[in-house]
Amino acid sequence: MPGSIQSLERAAAVLRLLAGGERRLGLSDVASSLGLAKGTTHGILRTLQQEGFVEQEPVSGKYQLGAELLRLGNSYLDVHELRARALVWTDDLARSSGEAAYLGVLHQHGVLIVHHVFRPDDGRQVLEVGAMQPLHSTALGKVLSAFDPVAHNEVAEGELAALTARTVTGSAEFESVLELTRSRGWGSDLEETWDGVASVAAPVYDRRRMPVGAVGVTGAVERLCDADGIRSRLVAAVRDCARAVSRDLGAGRF
Protein backbone atom coordinates (compact mmCIF):
# COMPACT_ATOMS: atom_id res chain seq x y z
CA MET A 1 0.00 0.00 0.00
CA PRO A 2 1.45 3.33 -1.04
CA GLY A 3 1.91 6.03 1.56
CA SER A 4 -0.86 8.19 2.91
CA ILE A 5 -1.13 11.92 2.67
CA GLN A 6 0.72 13.33 5.62
CA SER A 7 -1.25 16.52 6.08
CA LEU A 8 -4.52 14.60 6.05
CA GLU A 9 -3.32 12.14 8.66
CA ARG A 10 -2.29 15.03 10.83
CA ALA A 11 -5.59 16.82 10.35
CA ALA A 12 -7.41 13.65 11.37
CA ALA A 13 -5.23 13.42 14.45
CA VAL A 14 -6.13 17.01 15.31
CA LEU A 15 -9.83 16.24 15.01
CA ARG A 16 -9.53 13.14 17.14
CA LEU A 17 -7.59 15.08 19.73
CA LEU A 18 -10.28 17.73 19.87
CA ALA A 19 -12.94 15.04 20.11
CA GLY A 20 -11.16 13.33 22.97
CA GLY A 21 -10.22 16.17 25.27
CA GLU A 22 -13.29 17.42 27.07
CA ARG A 23 -12.56 21.07 27.09
CA ARG A 24 -11.46 23.29 24.22
CA LEU A 25 -7.79 23.25 23.34
CA GLY A 26 -5.40 26.06 22.47
CA LEU A 27 -3.03 26.12 19.51
CA SER A 28 -0.02 25.31 21.65
CA ASP A 29 -1.81 22.44 23.37
CA VAL A 30 -2.60 20.86 20.04
CA ALA A 31 0.89 21.41 18.67
CA SER A 32 2.64 19.92 21.67
CA SER A 33 0.20 17.02 22.01
CA LEU A 34 0.89 15.95 18.45
CA GLY A 35 4.57 16.87 18.43
CA LEU A 36 4.15 19.34 15.57
CA ALA A 37 5.55 22.80 15.05
CA LYS A 38 3.19 25.60 15.94
CA GLY A 39 3.23 26.98 12.42
CA THR A 40 2.28 23.61 10.96
CA THR A 41 -0.48 23.12 13.48
CA HIS A 42 -1.83 26.56 12.84
CA GLY A 43 -2.01 25.91 9.11
CA ILE A 44 -3.99 22.74 9.69
CA LEU A 45 -6.34 24.37 12.18
CA ARG A 46 -6.87 27.37 9.93
CA THR A 47 -7.86 25.17 7.03
CA LEU A 48 -10.08 22.95 9.16
CA GLN A 49 -11.75 26.06 10.51
CA GLN A 50 -12.31 27.45 7.03
CA GLU A 51 -13.97 24.18 6.04
CA GLY A 52 -16.16 24.17 9.14
CA PHE A 53 -14.62 21.13 10.80
CA VAL A 54 -13.22 23.23 13.61
CA GLU A 55 -14.48 26.36 15.33
CA GLN A 56 -12.51 28.91 17.24
CA GLU A 57 -13.87 30.71 20.22
CA PRO A 58 -13.32 34.36 19.34
CA VAL A 59 -12.51 35.56 22.84
CA SER A 60 -10.07 32.92 24.07
CA GLY A 61 -8.74 31.68 20.74
CA LYS A 62 -9.36 28.10 21.84
CA TYR A 63 -10.38 25.53 19.26
CA GLN A 64 -13.18 22.96 19.29
CA LEU A 65 -14.91 20.71 16.80
CA GLY A 66 -17.07 22.37 14.17
CA ALA A 67 -20.62 22.04 13.01
CA GLU A 68 -19.77 20.60 9.63
CA LEU A 69 -18.89 17.35 11.37
CA LEU A 70 -22.41 17.07 12.72
CA ARG A 71 -23.85 17.67 9.28
CA LEU A 72 -21.57 15.09 7.65
CA GLY A 73 -22.22 12.59 10.43
CA ASN A 74 -25.90 12.98 9.72
CA SER A 75 -25.30 12.39 6.02
CA TYR A 76 -23.47 9.22 6.96
CA LEU A 77 -26.60 7.98 8.68
CA ASP A 78 -28.69 8.79 5.63
CA VAL A 79 -26.55 6.59 3.42
CA HIS A 80 -26.18 3.76 5.91
CA GLU A 81 -27.98 0.83 4.39
CA LEU A 82 -28.02 -1.38 7.47
CA ARG A 83 -29.52 1.42 9.50
CA ALA A 84 -32.16 2.18 6.89
CA ARG A 85 -33.26 -1.44 6.79
CA ALA A 86 -33.30 -1.70 10.56
CA LEU A 87 -35.37 1.42 11.27
CA VAL A 88 -38.78 -0.18 11.21
CA TRP A 89 -37.74 -3.45 12.86
CA THR A 90 -35.98 -1.82 15.80
CA ASP A 91 -39.05 0.32 16.29
CA ASP A 92 -41.11 -2.82 16.60
CA LEU A 93 -38.53 -4.33 18.91
CA ALA A 94 -38.68 -1.37 21.27
CA ARG A 95 -42.46 -1.44 21.31
CA SER A 96 -42.82 -5.17 21.82
CA SER A 97 -40.09 -5.40 24.43
CA GLY A 98 -40.89 -2.15 26.19
CA GLU A 99 -37.16 -1.36 26.32
CA ALA A 100 -34.73 0.89 24.47
CA ALA A 101 -33.47 -0.72 21.26
CA TYR A 102 -30.01 -0.25 19.80
CA LEU A 103 -28.27 -1.01 16.54
CA GLY A 104 -24.48 -1.11 16.62
CA VAL A 105 -21.62 -1.74 14.21
CA LEU A 106 -17.94 -2.38 14.75
CA HIS A 107 -15.88 0.78 14.58
CA GLN A 108 -12.23 0.88 15.59
CA HIS A 109 -11.99 -0.73 19.03
CA GLY A 110 -15.62 -0.53 20.04
CA VAL A 111 -19.27 -0.62 19.06
CA LEU A 112 -20.61 2.48 17.34
CA ILE A 113 -24.31 3.05 17.97
CA VAL A 114 -25.94 3.92 14.65
CA HIS A 115 -29.55 3.75 15.75
CA HIS A 116 -31.35 4.08 19.05
CA VAL A 117 -35.06 3.86 19.75
CA PHE A 118 -36.15 5.29 23.07
CA ARG A 119 -37.87 3.14 25.59
CA PRO A 120 -41.62 3.58 25.11
CA ASP A 121 -43.52 5.51 27.75
CA ASP A 122 -40.44 6.90 29.40
CA GLY A 123 -39.55 10.50 29.84
CA ARG A 124 -36.26 12.23 29.35
CA GLN A 125 -33.75 10.06 27.53
CA VAL A 126 -30.48 10.96 25.84
CA LEU A 127 -30.02 9.88 22.27
CA GLU A 128 -26.91 7.76 22.01
CA VAL A 129 -26.48 7.64 18.24
CA GLY A 130 -22.81 8.28 17.51
CA ALA A 131 -21.68 7.08 20.92
CA MET A 132 -19.24 4.23 21.43
CA GLN A 133 -19.63 1.20 23.67
CA PRO A 134 -16.97 -1.31 24.72
CA LEU A 135 -16.65 -4.60 22.88
CA HIS A 136 -15.94 -6.81 25.85
CA SER A 137 -18.72 -5.95 28.26
CA THR A 138 -21.89 -5.06 26.34
CA ALA A 139 -24.25 -7.48 24.65
CA LEU A 140 -23.78 -5.72 21.31
CA GLY A 141 -20.01 -5.86 21.70
CA LYS A 142 -19.93 -9.51 22.68
CA VAL A 143 -22.06 -10.47 19.72
CA LEU A 144 -19.74 -8.63 17.34
CA SER A 145 -16.66 -10.10 19.02
CA ALA A 146 -18.14 -13.58 18.79
CA PHE A 147 -19.23 -13.50 15.17
CA ASP A 148 -16.97 -10.96 13.43
CA PRO A 149 -13.30 -12.01 13.23
CA VAL A 150 -12.18 -8.40 12.86
CA ALA A 151 -13.98 -7.47 16.06
CA HIS A 152 -12.48 -10.50 17.74
CA ASN A 153 -9.02 -9.28 16.78
CA GLU A 154 -9.74 -5.86 18.18
CA VAL A 155 -10.95 -7.15 21.50
CA ALA A 156 -8.11 -9.66 21.77
CA GLU A 157 -5.54 -6.90 21.34
CA GLY A 158 -7.12 -4.51 23.82
CA GLU A 159 -7.45 -4.50 27.57
CA LEU A 160 -10.54 -5.99 29.20
CA ALA A 161 -11.10 -3.09 31.56
CA ALA A 162 -13.20 -3.73 34.67
CA LEU A 163 -16.16 -1.36 34.36
CA THR A 164 -18.16 -2.88 37.19
CA ALA A 165 -17.52 -5.66 39.70
CA ARG A 166 -19.09 -8.15 37.29
CA THR A 167 -17.07 -7.33 34.15
CA VAL A 168 -15.26 -10.33 32.70
CA THR A 169 -11.59 -9.35 32.57
CA GLY A 170 -9.75 -12.65 32.12
CA SER A 171 -9.06 -13.38 28.46
CA ALA A 172 -9.58 -17.15 28.82
CA GLU A 173 -12.85 -16.59 30.62
CA PHE A 174 -13.87 -14.07 27.97
CA GLU A 175 -13.18 -16.59 25.21
CA SER A 176 -15.56 -19.05 26.85
CA VAL A 177 -18.18 -16.30 27.02
CA LEU A 178 -17.75 -15.81 23.28
CA GLU A 179 -18.02 -19.56 22.76
CA LEU A 180 -21.31 -19.55 24.65
CA THR A 181 -22.48 -16.55 22.61
CA ARG A 182 -21.70 -18.35 19.36
CA SER A 183 -23.33 -21.59 20.41
CA ARG A 184 -26.61 -20.07 21.54
CA GLY A 185 -26.66 -17.33 18.89
CA TRP A 186 -27.09 -14.31 21.17
CA GLY A 187 -25.14 -12.32 23.73
CA SER A 188 -25.98 -10.78 27.08
CA ASP A 189 -24.57 -8.29 29.56
CA LEU A 190 -25.64 -8.58 33.19
CA GLU A 191 -24.39 -5.47 34.94
CA GLU A 192 -20.99 -5.88 33.30
CA THR A 193 -20.91 -2.36 31.85
CA TRP A 194 -23.15 -0.28 34.11
CA ASP A 195 -24.44 -1.27 37.53
CA GLY A 196 -28.11 -2.13 37.42
CA VAL A 197 -28.23 -2.32 33.62
CA ALA A 198 -28.52 -5.44 31.50
CA SER A 199 -28.66 -5.96 27.74
CA VAL A 200 -29.31 -8.66 25.13
CA ALA A 201 -28.21 -8.65 21.51
CA ALA A 202 -28.11 -10.80 18.39
CA PRO A 203 -26.09 -10.61 15.17
CA VAL A 204 -27.23 -9.17 11.85
CA TYR A 205 -25.92 -10.67 8.60
CA ASP A 206 -25.69 -9.24 5.10
CA ARG A 207 -26.41 -10.95 1.84
CA ARG A 208 -23.11 -12.80 1.92
CA ARG A 209 -23.90 -14.11 5.39
CA MET A 210 -21.20 -11.94 6.91
CA PRO A 211 -21.92 -10.33 10.30
CA VAL A 212 -22.30 -6.58 9.79
CA GLY A 213 -23.79 -5.42 13.07
CA ALA A 214 -25.87 -6.29 16.09
CA VAL A 215 -29.27 -5.30 17.46
CA GLY A 216 -30.32 -5.47 21.05
CA VAL A 217 -32.23 -3.99 23.94
CA THR A 218 -30.86 -2.40 27.08
CA GLY A 219 -32.60 -1.67 30.35
CA ALA A 220 -32.81 -2.07 34.08
CA VAL A 221 -31.71 -5.53 35.17
CA GLU A 222 -34.87 -5.94 37.25
CA ARG A 223 -37.02 -5.64 34.12
CA LEU A 224 -34.86 -7.66 31.74
CA CYS A 225 -34.17 -10.60 34.00
CA ASP A 226 -36.05 -13.21 35.93
CA ALA A 227 -34.65 -15.92 38.17
CA ASP A 228 -33.05 -17.74 35.21
CA GLY A 229 -31.30 -14.70 33.74
CA ILE A 230 -32.51 -12.77 30.70
CA ARG A 231 -36.24 -13.32 30.11
CA SER A 232 -36.64 -15.72 27.22
CA ARG A 233 -39.41 -13.57 25.74
CA LEU A 234 -36.89 -10.76 25.27
CA VAL A 235 -34.29 -13.06 23.79
CA ALA A 236 -36.82 -14.27 21.27
CA ALA A 237 -37.86 -10.71 20.37
CA VAL A 238 -34.27 -9.59 19.86
CA ARG A 239 -33.39 -12.62 17.75
CA ASP A 240 -36.53 -12.18 15.68
CA CYS A 241 -35.58 -8.58 15.05
CA ALA A 242 -32.02 -9.52 14.05
CA ARG A 243 -33.34 -12.15 11.66
CA ALA A 244 -35.81 -9.72 10.15
CA VAL A 245 -33.14 -7.10 9.49
CA SER A 246 -30.81 -9.74 8.06
CA ARG A 247 -33.54 -10.93 5.75
CA ASP A 248 -34.12 -7.33 4.63
CA LEU A 249 -30.43 -7.09 3.81
CA GLY A 250 -30.75 -10.13 1.59
CA ALA A 251 -29.27 -12.76 3.89
CA GLY A 252 -32.05 -15.15 2.97
CA ARG A 253 -33.91 -17.54 5.19
CA PHE A 254 -32.36 -19.25 8.16
Add this chain to the structure above:
Amino acid sequence: MPGSIQSLERAAAVLRLLAGGERRLGLSDVASSLGLAKGTTHGILRTLQQEGFVEQEPVSGKYQLGAELLRLGNSYLDVHELRARALVWTDDLARSSGEAAYLGVLHQHGVLIVHHVFRPDDGRQVLEVGAMQPLHSTALGKVLSAFDPVAHNEVAEGELAALTARTVTGSAEFESVLELTRSRGWGSDLEETWDGVASVAAPVYDRRRMPVGAVGVTGAVERLCDADGIRSRLVAAVRDCARAVSRDLGAGRF
Protein backbone atom coordinates in the same frame (compact mmCIF):
# COMPACT_ATOMS: atom_id res chain seq x y z
CA MET B 1 -4.81 35.47 5.62
CA PRO B 2 -2.14 33.09 4.45
CA GLY B 3 -3.11 30.27 2.14
CA SER B 4 -4.83 27.11 3.19
CA ILE B 5 -3.53 23.60 2.89
CA GLN B 6 -4.47 22.39 -0.56
CA SER B 7 -4.79 18.71 0.20
CA LEU B 8 -7.05 19.41 3.15
CA GLU B 9 -9.32 21.63 1.12
CA ARG B 10 -9.58 18.91 -1.47
CA ALA B 11 -10.29 16.25 1.12
CA ALA B 12 -13.05 18.42 2.54
CA ALA B 13 -14.48 18.83 -0.95
CA VAL B 14 -14.45 15.06 -1.35
CA LEU B 15 -16.35 14.60 1.90
CA ARG B 16 -18.91 17.21 0.96
CA LEU B 17 -19.35 15.61 -2.43
CA LEU B 18 -19.95 12.23 -0.82
CA ALA B 19 -22.38 13.82 1.62
CA GLY B 20 -24.29 15.51 -1.15
CA GLY B 21 -24.67 12.79 -3.75
CA GLU B 22 -27.30 10.34 -2.61
CA ARG B 23 -25.74 7.16 -3.76
CA ARG B 24 -22.17 5.95 -3.37
CA LEU B 25 -19.62 7.34 -5.78
CA GLY B 26 -16.77 5.67 -7.66
CA LEU B 27 -13.22 6.90 -7.85
CA SER B 28 -13.62 8.29 -11.34
CA ASP B 29 -16.85 10.06 -10.43
CA VAL B 30 -15.13 11.84 -7.59
CA ALA B 31 -12.07 12.71 -9.66
CA SER B 32 -14.05 14.16 -12.54
CA SER B 33 -16.51 15.99 -10.29
CA LEU B 34 -13.69 17.81 -8.57
CA GLY B 35 -11.48 18.17 -11.63
CA LEU B 36 -8.61 16.22 -10.09
CA ALA B 37 -6.34 13.55 -11.48
CA LYS B 38 -7.34 10.01 -10.60
CA GLY B 39 -4.08 9.36 -8.81
CA THR B 40 -4.50 12.42 -6.64
CA THR B 41 -8.08 11.54 -5.84
CA HIS B 42 -7.16 8.02 -4.98
CA GLY B 43 -4.51 9.20 -2.54
CA ILE B 44 -7.01 11.40 -0.77
CA LEU B 45 -9.66 8.69 -0.64
CA ARG B 46 -7.17 6.11 0.57
CA THR B 47 -6.09 8.32 3.43
CA LEU B 48 -9.64 9.28 4.34
CA GLN B 49 -10.55 5.62 4.35
CA GLN B 50 -7.61 4.75 6.57
CA GLU B 51 -8.73 7.39 9.04
CA GLY B 52 -12.33 6.16 8.99
CA PHE B 53 -13.84 9.20 7.31
CA VAL B 54 -14.70 7.24 4.22
CA GLU B 55 -15.67 3.62 3.67
CA GLN B 56 -15.35 1.58 0.55
CA GLU B 57 -17.82 -1.04 -0.42
CA PRO B 58 -15.63 -4.10 -0.97
CA VAL B 59 -17.58 -5.54 -3.86
CA SER B 60 -18.21 -2.52 -6.07
CA GLY B 61 -15.29 -0.35 -5.00
CA LYS B 62 -17.65 2.57 -4.50
CA TYR B 63 -16.98 5.07 -1.74
CA GLN B 64 -19.28 6.52 0.92
CA LEU B 65 -18.90 8.46 4.14
CA GLY B 66 -17.37 6.66 7.10
CA ALA B 67 -18.37 6.01 10.67
CA GLU B 68 -15.71 8.21 12.20
CA LEU B 69 -17.73 11.22 11.05
CA LEU B 70 -20.68 10.10 13.12
CA ARG B 71 -18.48 9.67 16.16
CA LEU B 72 -16.88 13.09 15.74
CA GLY B 73 -20.24 14.72 15.08
CA ASN B 74 -21.44 13.27 18.34
CA SER B 75 -18.39 14.65 20.12
CA TYR B 76 -19.23 18.04 18.68
CA LEU B 77 -22.60 17.87 20.38
CA ASP B 78 -20.98 16.94 23.67
CA VAL B 79 -18.84 20.06 23.64
CA HIS B 80 -21.57 22.38 22.41
CA GLU B 81 -22.24 24.77 25.26
CA LEU B 82 -25.44 26.28 23.87
CA ARG B 83 -26.90 22.83 23.38
CA ALA B 84 -25.92 21.71 26.87
CA ARG B 85 -27.59 24.73 28.42
CA ALA B 86 -30.70 24.32 26.31
CA LEU B 87 -31.31 20.62 27.00
CA VAL B 88 -33.51 21.01 30.02
CA TRP B 89 -35.37 24.11 28.79
CA THR B 90 -36.27 22.67 25.41
CA ASP B 91 -37.52 19.60 27.18
CA ASP B 92 -39.85 21.78 29.20
CA LEU B 93 -40.87 23.64 26.07
CA ALA B 94 -41.84 20.45 24.29
CA ARG B 95 -43.82 19.28 27.29
CA SER B 96 -45.63 22.52 27.91
CA SER B 97 -46.39 23.19 24.25
CA GLY B 98 -47.13 19.61 23.29
CA GLU B 99 -45.06 20.06 20.13
CA ALA B 100 -41.63 19.09 18.89
CA ALA B 101 -38.95 21.54 20.05
CA TYR B 102 -35.86 22.48 18.07
CA LEU B 103 -32.62 24.31 18.71
CA GLY B 104 -30.77 25.62 15.67
CA VAL B 105 -27.61 27.56 14.92
CA LEU B 106 -26.35 29.27 11.78
CA HIS B 107 -24.14 27.04 9.70
CA GLN B 108 -23.05 27.99 6.20
CA HIS B 109 -26.18 28.98 4.29
CA GLY B 110 -28.77 27.42 6.55
CA VAL B 111 -29.89 26.46 10.03
CA LEU B 112 -28.20 23.44 11.55
CA ILE B 113 -30.43 21.60 14.03
CA VAL B 114 -28.33 20.81 17.10
CA HIS B 115 -31.10 19.61 19.36
CA HIS B 116 -34.55 18.15 18.81
CA VAL B 117 -37.07 17.03 21.39
CA PHE B 118 -39.79 14.77 20.08
CA ARG B 119 -43.40 15.79 20.35
CA PRO B 120 -44.78 14.24 23.53
CA ASP B 121 -47.20 11.33 23.17
CA ASP B 122 -46.52 10.81 19.53
CA GLY B 123 -45.29 7.71 17.83
CA ARG B 124 -42.61 7.24 15.28
CA GLN B 125 -40.56 10.39 14.73
CA VAL B 126 -37.24 10.89 12.98
CA LEU B 127 -34.53 12.65 14.87
CA GLU B 128 -33.41 15.68 12.93
CA VAL B 129 -30.24 16.57 14.79
CA GLY B 130 -27.58 17.29 12.19
CA ALA B 131 -30.09 18.20 9.52
CA MET B 132 -30.19 21.57 7.79
CA GLN B 133 -33.15 23.89 7.31
CA PRO B 134 -33.43 26.92 5.02
CA LEU B 135 -32.87 30.39 6.42
CA HIS B 136 -35.58 32.17 4.52
CA SER B 137 -38.65 30.07 5.17
CA THR B 138 -38.45 28.52 8.64
CA ALA B 139 -39.12 30.27 11.92
CA LEU B 140 -35.66 29.36 13.19
CA GLY B 141 -34.08 30.66 9.99
CA LYS B 142 -36.00 33.92 9.98
CA VAL B 143 -35.05 34.61 13.57
CA LEU B 144 -31.38 34.06 12.80
CA SER B 145 -31.61 36.16 9.64
CA ALA B 146 -33.32 38.94 11.54
CA PHE B 147 -30.97 39.12 14.52
CA ASP B 148 -27.61 37.80 13.31
CA PRO B 149 -25.90 40.01 10.70
CA VAL B 150 -23.87 37.09 9.39
CA ALA B 151 -27.02 35.09 8.79
CA HIS B 152 -28.56 38.12 7.13
CA ASN B 153 -25.62 38.29 4.75
CA GLU B 154 -26.01 34.64 3.90
CA VAL B 155 -29.67 34.88 3.14
CA ALA B 156 -29.24 38.10 1.17
CA GLU B 157 -26.68 36.44 -1.10
CA GLY B 158 -28.68 33.29 -1.71
CA GLU B 159 -31.83 32.52 -3.61
CA LEU B 160 -35.20 32.61 -1.87
CA ALA B 161 -36.41 29.34 -3.29
CA ALA B 162 -40.17 28.72 -3.34
CA LEU B 163 -40.67 25.60 -1.22
CA THR B 164 -44.44 25.89 -1.02
CA ALA B 165 -47.01 28.25 -2.50
CA ARG B 166 -46.71 30.47 0.57
CA THR B 167 -42.93 30.88 0.67
CA VAL B 168 -41.82 34.53 0.59
CA THR B 169 -39.52 34.85 -2.41
CA GLY B 170 -39.28 38.59 -3.02
CA SER B 171 -36.27 40.12 -1.32
CA ALA B 172 -38.03 43.39 -0.45
CA GLU B 173 -40.96 41.50 0.99
CA PHE B 174 -38.58 39.26 2.89
CA GLU B 175 -36.86 42.28 4.41
CA SER B 176 -40.16 43.52 5.76
CA VAL B 177 -40.77 40.08 7.26
CA LEU B 178 -37.42 40.38 9.01
CA GLU B 179 -38.37 43.85 10.19
CA LEU B 180 -41.54 42.45 11.70
CA THR B 181 -39.56 39.63 13.29
CA ARG B 182 -37.16 42.10 14.87
CA SER B 183 -39.87 44.40 16.11
CA ARG B 184 -41.98 41.74 17.82
CA GLY B 185 -39.00 39.62 18.92
CA TRP B 186 -40.05 36.30 17.41
CA GLY B 187 -40.43 34.63 14.02
CA SER B 188 -43.01 32.37 12.45
CA ASP B 189 -43.44 30.09 9.46
CA LEU B 190 -46.96 29.41 8.24
CA GLU B 191 -46.69 26.62 5.69
CA GLU B 192 -43.79 28.40 4.02
CA THR B 193 -41.46 25.39 4.18
CA TRP B 194 -43.73 22.34 4.29
CA ASP B 195 -47.39 22.26 3.49
CA GLY B 196 -49.49 21.88 6.61
CA VAL B 197 -46.59 22.65 8.95
CA ALA B 198 -46.06 25.83 10.96
CA SER B 199 -43.33 26.90 13.35
CA VAL B 200 -42.48 29.63 15.86
CA ALA B 201 -39.02 30.59 17.10
CA ALA B 202 -37.22 33.16 19.23
CA PRO B 203 -33.54 34.18 19.46
CA VAL B 204 -31.04 33.02 22.07
CA TYR B 205 -28.26 35.39 23.17
CA ASP B 206 -24.91 34.75 24.79
CA ARG B 207 -23.24 36.68 27.57
CA ARG B 208 -22.23 39.46 25.22
CA ARG B 209 -25.81 39.81 24.04
CA MET B 210 -24.92 38.42 20.64
CA PRO B 211 -27.46 36.12 18.96
CA VAL B 212 -26.04 32.60 18.89
CA GLY B 213 -29.02 30.48 17.96
CA ALA B 214 -32.76 30.08 18.00
CA VAL B 215 -35.27 27.83 19.72
CA GLY B 216 -38.72 27.02 18.50
CA VAL B 217 -41.50 24.54 18.07
CA THR B 218 -42.79 22.99 14.87
CA GLY B 219 -46.02 21.16 14.21
CA ALA B 220 -49.24 20.84 12.27
CA VAL B 221 -50.67 24.23 11.36
CA GLU B 222 -54.07 23.21 12.75
CA ARG B 223 -52.59 22.77 16.20
CA LEU B 224 -50.24 25.74 16.23
CA CYS B 225 -52.63 28.33 14.88
CA ASP B 226 -55.99 29.82 15.71
CA ALA B 227 -57.94 32.42 13.76
CA ASP B 228 -55.36 35.14 14.53
CA GLY B 229 -52.29 33.12 13.49
CA ILE B 230 -49.88 31.45 15.88
CA ARG B 231 -51.52 30.83 19.26
CA SER B 232 -50.21 33.43 21.69
CA ARG B 233 -49.76 30.77 24.36
CA LEU B 234 -47.18 29.05 22.15
CA VAL B 235 -45.41 32.31 21.35
CA ALA B 236 -45.11 33.03 25.05
CA ALA B 237 -43.77 29.54 25.78
CA VAL B 238 -41.16 29.76 23.03
CA ARG B 239 -40.01 33.22 24.10
CA ASP B 240 -39.85 32.13 27.72
CA CYS B 241 -37.68 29.20 26.71
CA ALA B 242 -35.36 31.42 24.64
CA ARG B 243 -35.00 33.83 27.54
CA ALA B 244 -34.28 31.00 29.95
CA VAL B 245 -31.54 29.58 27.75
CA SER B 246 -30.06 33.04 27.21
CA ARG B 247 -30.01 33.63 30.93
CA ASP B 248 -28.25 30.29 31.41
CA LEU B 249 -25.63 31.41 28.92
CA GLY B 250 -25.01 34.50 31.00
CA ALA B 251 -26.93 37.04 28.95
CA GLY B 252 -28.40 38.53 32.12
CA ARG B 253 -31.90 39.76 32.70
CA PHE B 254 -34.03 41.34 30.03
Add this chain to the structure above:
DNA sequence: TGATGAAGGTCGACAATGCCGACCACCCCC
Protein backbone atom coordinates in the same frame (compact mmCIF):
# COMPACT_ATOMS: atom_id res chain seq x y z
C1' DT C 1 -14.62 -15.42 -27.78
C1' DG C 2 -11.76 -11.92 -28.57
C1' DA C 3 -12.12 -6.82 -28.69
C1' DT C 4 -13.23 -2.92 -26.20
C1' DG C 5 -13.89 0.43 -22.86
C1' DA C 6 -14.24 1.81 -18.36
C1' DA C 7 -13.63 0.66 -13.86
C1' DG C 8 -10.14 0.96 -9.63
C1' DG C 9 -5.48 1.16 -8.56
C1' DT C 10 -0.13 1.91 -9.00
C1' DC C 11 4.15 4.19 -10.11
C1' DG C 12 7.84 7.46 -10.70
C1' DA C 13 9.53 12.05 -12.12
C1' DC C 14 9.01 16.72 -11.09
C1' DA C 15 8.19 20.89 -8.73
C1' DA C 16 4.77 22.86 -6.18
C1' DT C 17 3.65 22.41 -1.78
C1' DG C 18 3.37 22.41 2.95
C1' DC C 19 6.71 22.07 6.76
C1' DC C 20 9.70 24.03 10.18
C1' DG C 21 11.60 27.28 13.43
C1' DA C 22 12.63 31.94 14.16
C1' DC C 23 10.13 35.85 14.85
C1' DC C 24 5.87 39.26 16.00
C1' DA C 25 2.18 41.25 18.59
C1' DC C 26 -0.49 40.84 22.36
C1' DC C 27 -2.05 40.01 27.14
C1' DC C 28 -1.78 39.10 31.96
C1' DC C 29 0.56 38.80 36.14
C1' DC C 30 3.96 39.52 38.96
Add this chain to the structure above:
DNA sequence: GGGGGTGGTCGGCATTGTCGACCTTCATCA
Protein backbone atom coordinates in the same frame (compact mmCIF):
# COMPACT_ATOMS: atom_id res chain seq x y z
C1' DG D 1 8.55 47.01 32.61
C1' DG D 2 10.01 42.59 32.22
C1' DG D 3 8.87 37.74 31.94
C1' DG D 4 6.22 34.06 30.35
C1' DG D 5 2.31 32.88 28.46
C1' DT D 6 -0.84 33.21 24.49
C1' DG D 7 -2.15 32.98 19.10
C1' DG D 8 -0.32 34.16 14.70
C1' DT D 9 3.00 35.18 10.61
C1' DC D 10 6.84 34.64 7.36
C1' DG D 11 10.35 32.89 4.20
C1' DG D 12 13.78 29.36 2.81
C1' DC D 13 14.21 24.59 2.03
C1' DA D 14 13.28 19.90 0.74
C1' DT D 15 9.79 17.04 1.71
C1' DT D 16 5.62 16.04 -0.05
C1' DG D 17 1.79 15.55 -2.81
C1' DT D 18 0.56 15.96 -7.53
C1' DC D 19 0.04 14.51 -12.25
C1' DG D 20 -0.55 11.52 -16.23
C1' DA D 21 0.86 7.38 -18.20
C1' DC D 22 0.27 2.70 -17.35
C1' DC D 23 -1.55 -1.85 -15.34
C1' DT D 24 -5.16 -5.27 -14.02
C1' DT D 25 -9.68 -6.62 -13.85
C1' DC D 26 -14.27 -6.94 -15.22
C1' DA D 27 -18.54 -6.45 -18.02
C1' DT D 28 -20.27 -5.62 -22.39
C1' DC D 29 -20.92 -6.63 -27.02
C1' DA D 30 -20.03 -7.55 -31.79
